[in-house]
Amino acid sequence: MKHFTNVHDIGPLDAAIKEALELKADRFAFSDLGRNKTLMMIFFNSSLRTRLSTQKAALNLGMNVIVLDINQGAWKLETERGVIMDGDRPEHLLEAIPVMGCYCDIIGVRSFAGLKDKAEDYEERVISQFIKYSGRPVFSMEAATRHPLQSFADLITIEEYKTKERPKVVMTWAPHPKALPQAVPNSFAEWMNATDYEFVITHPEGYELAPEFVGNARVEYDQKKALEDADFVYAKNWSAYADPNYGKVLSTDRAWTVDSEKMGLTDNAFFMHCLPVRRNMIVTDDVIESERSIVIPEAANREISAQVVLKNMLKSL
Numbered sequence: 001m002k003h004f005t006n007v008h009d010i011g012p013l014d015a016a017i018k019e020a021l022e023l024k025a026d027r028f029a030f031s032d033l034g035r036n037k038t039l040m041m042i043f044f045n046s047s048l049r050t051r052l053s054t055q056k057a058a059l060n061l062g063m064n065v066i067v068l069d070i071n072q073g074a075w076k077l078e079t080e081r082g083v084i085m086d087g088d089r090p091e092h093l094l095e096a097i098p099v100m101g102c103y104c105d106i107i108g109v110r111s112f113a114g115l116k117d118k119a120e121d122y123e124e125r126v127i128s129q130f131i132k133y134s135g136r137p138v139f140s141m142e143a144a145t146r147h148p149l150q151s152f153a154d155l156i157t158i159e160e161y162k163t164k165e166r167p168k169v170v171m172t173w174a175p176h177p178k179a180l181p182q183a184v185p186n187s188f189a190e191w192m193n194a195t196d197y198e199f200v201i202t203h204p205e206g207y208e209l210a211p212e213f214v215g216n217a218r219v220e221y222d223q224k225k226a227l228e229d230a231d232f233v234y235a236k237n238w239s240a241y242a243d244p245n246y247g248k249v250l251s252t253d254r255a256w257t258v259d260s261e262k263m264g265l266t267d268n269a270f271f272m273h274c275l276p277v278r279r280n281m282i283v284t285d286d287v288i289e290s291e292r293s294i295v296i297p298e299a300a301n302r303e304i305s306a307q308v309v310l311k312n313m314l315k316s317l
């Protein structure tokens with residue numbers, strides 16, 4: 001595997017899931033593979049799970065790890081070419097990226113959407129430049145439009161908990177006070193559409209995702225109708241994608257919060273969320289604390305998804 005930014009980079013999903021479950025059963029089986037190899041993790045944005053799980057995955061494989069928080073202790077980076085650099089950004093990404101590539105074998109990058117310029121976000125300018133200029137295999141630790149390590153972990157979790165060959169998976173928008181990127185829902189949709197699950201997306205009007213991510217999913221504006229007979233409920237907030245409201249919060253309507261009454265419409269569904277989650281905005285305390293909530297095993301699988309990706313990158317070095 002050269003780079004990992006979307007579902008296509010992982011190859012056939014059946015094989016990826018099998019590999020993930022095997023690694024989970026024996027996560028130190030390849031502890032020599034990463035000897036004398038260095039992972040550099042570069043964060044333009046905050047993280048708890050991605051930071052810890054990816055580091056743990058690398059350690060399981062015997063790698064060394066360097067973590068750089070761009071906004072804490074590194075020079076502020078200019079990202080636009082052609083800019084007269086007379087402002088507060090003393091280093092350009094075009095030098096910084098190849099320099100970072102000198103000190104490692106594999107690079108992970110987290111860089112969220114700015115939510116101001118849709119074209120810039122959907123071009124994936126930051127991670128694309130890492131791929132172009134670092135000279136190293138690069139993987140996404142959440143980019144502007146996708147969060148593939150999360151989606152892969154979500155898929156592994158569904159495979160572990162499903163009791164039907166073709167479960168009904170419902171991704172529901174839920175309220176949040178701040179504007180969030182579409183990366184997690186885009187990516188989840190992309191991965192679900194690559195399975196043969198029944199996949200439904202529900203959100204208020206105005207929150208339509210980009211058509212290339214919605215794919216063949218059924219879009220249902222009536223949340224309760226969407227949730228009927230669901231086997232998995234995947235809650236997530238996102239800001240508007242459609243113009244002229246790109247990146248805006250159009251609603252904080254708590255009628256969309258996932259509560260026990262709504263979970264009662266499902267087929268005793270499991271509740272999922274990528275975390276961090278705003279309780280009693282996205283989901284009520286009782287639902288996230290219930291026996292059907294699998295948010296912690298879902299987060300635990302982040303170690304496994306990262307380990308599969310790193311293992312395959314190490315093999316192709």
Ligand code: CP
Nearest residue numbers: 047048049050274275
């Ligand atoms: N789900 C997820 O990516 O969590 P972090 O933002 O804490 O890494």
